[in-house]
Amino acid sequence: DVKVTQSSRYLVKRTGEKVFLECVQDMDHENMFWYRQDPGLGLRLIYFSYDVKMKEKGDIPEGYSVSREKKERFSLILESASTNQTSMYLCASRTDNEQFFGPGTRLTVL
């Protein structure tokens, strides 16, 4: 079974803090993704990576950056957290036209 894990299920941070969300997959997938999920908006793509050290902006990259130094790990970074970044963050990895999702991190920025 494909397994995608995320470092935290729940996270509370203060405005202006630097926040790291970590995602690890164990199936040697090349493609990895970060989404945020908000009620009534579905999932929106923040960034994706199609290989190590390669990344592309998604639909809503503003206020975020990413890092992919190793194939199995894809990190999402909020350089200076703001309250409008309070959301559920989902990581996914992809093979054969299917994306596999982690359990999500619910981030609250106070």
Add this chain to the structure above:
Amino acid sequence: AQSVTQLDSQVPVFEEAPVELRCNYSSSVSVYLFWYVQYPNQGLQLLLKYLSGSTLVKGINGFEAEFNKSQTSFHLRKPSVHISDTAEYFCAVSQGSNDYKLSFGAGTTVTVRA
């Protein structure tokens, strides 16, 4: 970019009744279509996908969906729901095998009552 419309945001349904969740997409090219389910406090799980071939696709847990190219729709159905089908359901589209990205609809929350 693809646009995906899920026509119902909330669908209440009684146990053992049928359910249909509607999904329309905007595209004039070949697409791959997906339905995902999200149970409370969990990530997304693939229910079924259409890549090519038969327009009627069967998935897990008794769900099926029909691809209708002329109506650009991919509606999800189950003939008899259980309490355990209470979840949020997402329709998603990609533009074929060279498109890494999925565009998601806003989601439909299904609540099954006894």
